[in-house]
Amino acid sequence: MGENKQIRLLLLIFLFGAVGFLNLFLIQGNKELTPIILYGVIILLMSYSYFIIKRFFVDGDTFIFMIACLLTIIGIIFLYRLDILNLYLHNQDMLANVKQPRNITNYGLKQLIYFAIGITLYLIIIIILRNFKRLRKYKYIYLAATLIFMCLSTFFGTEILGAKNWVFVFGYSFQPSEFGKIFLVLYLASALDKYESWKDLIEPAVLVTISLLFMVLQRDLGSALIFFGISVTMLYIASSKFKYILTCLVLFFVGSFISYKLFYHIRKRIMIWKQPWAYANNESYQVVQSLIALGEGGLFGKGLGFGHPEFVFANASDFIFVTICEDLGMLMGFAILILFFILFYRCMRAALRAKDNFSRLVAVGYSSMIAAQTLVIVGGVTNAVPLTGITLPLISAGGSSLIITYFALGVIQKISEEGKM
Amino acid sequence: MRDWHKLVSLCIRGDGMSLASLKYVFTIGLLAIIYFIIAYILKLIYRDVKEEGREKLPDKPLGLEVLKSFKEGKLKKGSIVPIYKETTIGRGKDNTIFIDDPFVSTKHARIIIKNNSCYLEDRGSTNGTLLNGEIVTGIVKLKRDDQIEIGKMIFKIIG
Secondary structure, three states: OOHHHHHHHHHHHHHHHHHHHHHHHHHOOOOOOHHHHHHHHHHHHHHHHHHHHHHHOOOOOHHHHHHHHHHHHHHHHHHHHHHHHHHHHHHHHHHOOOOOOOOOOOHHHHHHHHHHHHHHHHHHHHHHOOOHHHHHHOHHHHHHHHHHHHHHHHHHOEEEOOEEEEEEEOOEEEOHHHHHHHHHHHHHHHHHOOOOOHHHHHHHHHHHHHHHHHHHHOOOHHHHHHHHHHHHHHHHHHHOOHHHHHHHHHHHHHHHHHHHHHOHHHHHHHHHHHOOHHHOOOOOHHHHHHHHHHHHHOOOOOOOOOOOHHHOOOOOOOOHHHHHHHHHHHHHHHHHHHHHHHHHHHHHHHHHHOOOHHHHHHHHHHHHHHHHHHHHHHHHHOOOOOOOOOOOOOOOOOHHHHHHHHHHHHHHHHHHHHHOO | OHHHHHHHHHHHOOOOOOOOOHHHHHHHHHHHHHHHHHHHHHHHHHHHHHOOOOOOOOOOOOEEEEEEOOOOOOOOOOOEEEOOOEEEEEOOOOOOEEOOOOOOOOOOEEEEEEOOEEEEEEOOOOOOOEEOOEEOOOEEEOOOOOEEEEOOEEEEEEO
């Protein structure tokens, strides 16, 4: 593939960013240069990383990097758009002497910092990991790390928005289950690497069950769903036996039925999913507002900065897809889904071409992690599946999620390099 | 520029509607660019898939020169073997370079080209591989004029 063509693609991505940030600069109503500065830093970061990848790691897959950066740029554009909105609302409230004015947010700048950390991590992985296969030896380290991260928020967690999945350390908050995911994939890959009979599956099955139990206890149903998706996909790739998948699905349905009977919050989610309009002012307020916003946006949207995401709950994290669809329409939503699909295809391609089983399983695990997360949250906000609060990878505000996704993509990039050997 | 900015921010606050149509320009622009990017990526990927089968040769082709050989055969002293993406050395007949020497293991070593540089890996041989007189463990990077010693054979990297 010609290098010129790739640089042209990079320039197109820069052009997209330029139009988006120019739009933000014009709608913010003051002459602050923040959007221009954000754009400049993004360009510098992307060009530098592209230069490193192209100069020293020719064999790797550049599409993964390009698409991930494009999605992050879309995310930062919309997060800064929400900052503008929140500042405006704050000023309105101050003028009206409201007792508790709505908060000023700083999503855009924070996301840029996380993007910088993520991309640095991505480059460090590509540079440092010389021989990826060697990592398969540390199976029990991954096992311990998974267990620690899974149970961390059950014991030290703080409850935010009904799910007890945040941990505060020295003023910084993070979601341990995000880090747990990374280690779960590494553990499953090293455990299923030498799969021979069903006896090899007992240990991973126990760990996955424990993790799922912790997730249900923390009421983090979205993460539980994703863990299940990742484990089943990796099991199928490792064993290629359909009867295991069938067993897993049966167990999944039994487990969901039991938890449906046991926990009130699961019953509530299902109730909202089945009849969102019946409880529009109470339980299903969030989903109904999101559906209204999606309908308002229509096919072409109301224009960047002209929608009303202030009515949508968690508009920067879980519901950011709705914010995007309201402003730029379903067409932008489809574009994002297509981009995620191409990203998934490139990641799976790296897995297909990997020479050893461990690398293949890790690549499959991480790419199914990203795909499952996208499907669960996009399905959730459009009420196609019961809504569970998780982030849209690469786009939602949130440091843990963004950094973890870049880590996973870095590993896949490294594996894609090995594949050409 | 300053007046224009004021005008645009006015129209966005709803005070002046004359320039509100600017938002359509931005929406159409953003959508057009993103779909163009998608089409472009698909085109590049298509080209990539089509060229899959073809072996890409490294920018600077490398070769192995036999410096010392233990018997006259195909691999006699002074002969040159080109290095491809993966060159394996050993006593087994399926190796790229096959040496019929009892001191050489069946799967002895291999030379890989990755990211335009050349690496030597010892594949768990019994008697080891020497690079410039030192035993190789794991994967090491090769430079030009490095000498590789396997059994009684000595190779030199040329390029």
